[in-house]
Amino acid sequence: MRHKKLGRRFSRDSGHRQAMFSNMAAALIRHEQIVTTLAKAKDLKRVIDKYITLAKRGDLNSRRLAASRLRDEDMAKKLFDTLAPRYKNRSGGYSRVLKAGFRYGDSAPRAVIELVDRDTSVKGKEDRERHEAAVAAAQSES
Numbered sequence: 001m002r003h004k005k006l007g008r009r010f011s012r013d014s015g016h017r018q019a020m021f022s023n024m025a026a027a028l029i030r031h032e033q034i035v036t037t038l039a040k041a042k043d044l045k046r047v048i049d050k051y052i053t054l055a056k057r058g059d060l061n062s063r064r065l066a067a068s069r070l071r072d073e074d075m076a077k078k079l080f081d082t083l084a085p086r087y088k089n090r091s092g093g094y095s096r097v098l099k100a101g102f103r104y105g106d107s108a109p110r111a112v113i114e115l116v117d118r119d120t121s122v123k124g125k126e127d128r129e130r131h132e133a134a135v136a137a138a139q140s141e142s
Helices: 014-031 038-057 061-071 073-086 125-141
Strands: 033-037 095-102 109-115
Touching: 014 033, 014 038, 014 061, 014 073, 014 109, 033 038, 038 061, 038 073, 038 095, 038 109, 061 073
Parallel strands: none
Antiparallel strands: 033 109, 095 109
16 A cells, blocks of 8 residues: 555656656756646645745755756756746745647547746747747858
């Protein structure tokens, strides 16, 4: 019996699961909205809310904890410099999970997880910049 064992296992060992959620949290911080399966989104909600609460504390120990868990220096910086001030007056509920139909290949339920009061211009910004740089490089070679 799994009494008092919180969270799903996702057929992964604990280290793989922790790395998966660190990567997903970094992606959510970067884009402020991602699409994943419903179960992963529900578990990621707990993780990202804890990161934002940690960032709201704002002390050096919190920064070090977030940086070591996220393993992405830029996203840890964004977490403390952008997201913590944005949610300073909110006492929880920093993310929401919206159902988004079923995945084509295996009919797994999909969900969109996004930050509440998100900046809509952030999503896909890096991809647009990379594409524009590639187009500019191709034109300069021609």
